[in-house]
Amino acid sequence: MTTPPARLSVLLALLAALPIQAQTVDMHGGSVAEALSREFATVARSATPSVVNISTTSVVPGRRARIPSFFDNLFGGELGDIFGEPARQVTSLGSGVIFSADGYIVTNNHVVAGGTQIAVKLSNDTNYTGQLVGTDALSDLAVVRIIQGGLPAIHWGDSDALEVGEWVIAIGSPLGLAQTVTAGIISAKGRHDIGLSSYEDFIQTDAAINPGNSGGALVNMKGELVGVNTAIASQSGGYEGIGFAIPSNVALKIAQQLVAKGRIVRGWIGIIPRGLTTEEAGAMPGRSGVAISQMYKDQPAHRAGLLPGDIITGWGEQAVKSQGDLGRLVADARIGSTIQVRYLRDGKEQVAPVQMGKRPRDVRGRAMPGV
Numbered sequence: 001m002t003t004p005p006a007r008l009s010v011l012l013a014l015l016a017a018l019p020i021q022a023q024t025v026d027m028h029g030g031s032v033a034e035a036l037s038r039e040f041a042t043v044a045r046s047a048t049p050s051v052v053n054i055s056t057t058s059v060v061p062g063r064r065a066r067i068p069s070f071f072d073n074l075f076g077g078e079l080g081d082i083f084g085e086p087a088r089q090v091t092s093l094g095s096g097v098i099f100s101a102d103g104y105i106v107t108n109n110h111v112v113a114g115g116t117q118i119a120v121k122l123s124n125d126t127n128y129t130g131q132l133v134g135t136d137a138l139s140d141l142a143v144v145r146i147i148q149g150g151l152p153a154i155h156w157g158d159s160d161a162l163e164v165g166e167w168v169i170a171i172g173s174p175l176g177l178a179q180t181v182t183a184g185i186i187s188a189k190g191r192h193d194i195g196l197s198s199y200e201d202f203i204q205t206d207a208a209i210n211p212g213n214s215g216g217a218l219v220n221m222k223g224e225l226v227g228v229n230t231a232i233a234s235q236s237g238g239y240e241g242i243g244f245a246i247p248s249n250v251a252l253k254i255a256q257q258l259v260a261k262g263r264i265v266r267g268w269i270g271i272i273p274r275g276l277t278t279e280e281a282g283a284m285p286g287r288s289g290v291a292i293s294q295m296y297k298d299q300p301a302h303r304a305g306l307l308p309g310d311i312i313t314g315w316g317e318q319a320v321k322s323q324g325d326l327g328r329l330v331a332d333a334r335i336g337s338t339i340q341v342r343y344l345r346d347g348k349e350q351v352a353p354v355q356m357g358k359r360p361r362d363v364r365g366r367a368m369p370g371v
Helices: 005-015 031-050 069-074 079-083 248-261 278-282 323-332
Strands: 051-060 088-098 104-107 117-121 127-129 131-136 141-145 167-172 180-191 202-205 217-219 225-232 243-247 271-274 290-295 311-315 338-345 348-355
Touching (some): 031 051, 031 180, 031 217, 088 225, 131 248, 141 248, 167 225, 202 225, 225 248, 243 248, 271 323, 290 323
Antiparallel strands (some): 088 104, 104 141, 117 127, 131 141, 225 243, 271 290, 311 338
16 A cells, blocks of 8 residues: 555655665555664664663661750650651662763763762663762763773764754653653753753753653664753653753763863853843843843952943853853853953943853852852
C-alpha cells in the first residue's frame, strides 16, 4: 500500500535529518517510519552505556528536645534525647554522564550536594564508590570520578548548533529507573532568568524528564551529548512537557575547569542587578538593559564610576538584554581584562572602562551575591 501523501511529507521531513544510509529505503508501507525507529534505537544503544545512576547518602544530625532544667535533672539528662529527633540518613537519586574513559562523570550539583557517600552504578550494573572532584553551585554542575579505566565516554556535541524542532533523546534514571530513554524535540534555546540557577542558558525540551533524570544526558541524533538534564517546570512534580538542560558547550567548559582546578573562577564587577521598571523600559523604546540595584564599594564597577540606578545596555560589543545575559558575560570575562561597559544615566549614554575582578566568597566559602 502506498504511503498517503500527507503522512509521507511528515516522515520525509523527519528523515531529512538522518544519516544518508537511513534515507535509502523503500518508500512503501511502513519502511520510512521503521528507518526512523531504527535510528532512535541506534542512538540509544550508542549513548546509554555512558549514562550512570548516582545515589548519594548524607547524614542529617539529630536534635535534642528542649526540656526544662527540672526534668533534665530528674531524668538524668536523657529525656531530651527520648523526645528529640535522632540522626538519620537521607538518600537522593540522580544521573550522570561519563565524559572521560578514565572515570570522570558530569552531573548536577544538586544531585551530589551535601552527600557524604556517592555510589555510582554503570549500565552493566557494576557499582563503584564515587569521589567528588568539584562542584559549581552557580551553574548547578559537578564532576564525580570513579577509579576505573576503559569506560564508555560519550562524545561532546555542539549545543550552539542545535535548532528548535530538532530531535533529541534524554537518558537517565527517572524515579530510580536506570537507563530510561525518552525522545522529544528542542522546544527552545537560551532560556534565561527562570530562577533555576545563577548562571542560566538553558535548552528547553519536551523529552520526558522526571525526578532522577537530573545530571543525565540529552543527546542529538548523532549520539552526542548536547545537554545535561537539570530541571522540569511542573505543577504536579512530574513530567508536564517542559524540561531544561544545561547546554553542552557550557557544561564542557565548566567540567574541564573542575577537573583541572576543582573549582570555578568567575569574573566580578560588584553589583546587584535588577530588571527594568515599566517606566525605565518605556523611556528607552526598542532598547533593553539591566539596572544596577545596589553595588559594593571599592569594587570594579564602583571604581569605574558606575552608580546605583545606572542602566547597563552593553558589554563590549554585545548588547545586554537581561540579567541572565549580564551574569554570563561578567562570569565569562577574563580576570584583569578591561571591558567597555555602556550604560544610561539620566537618559544619556555613557561608557565606563571596567577592569574585571575575581568573584569573592563570604566567610563560609559561598559566592557573594551579585555579579
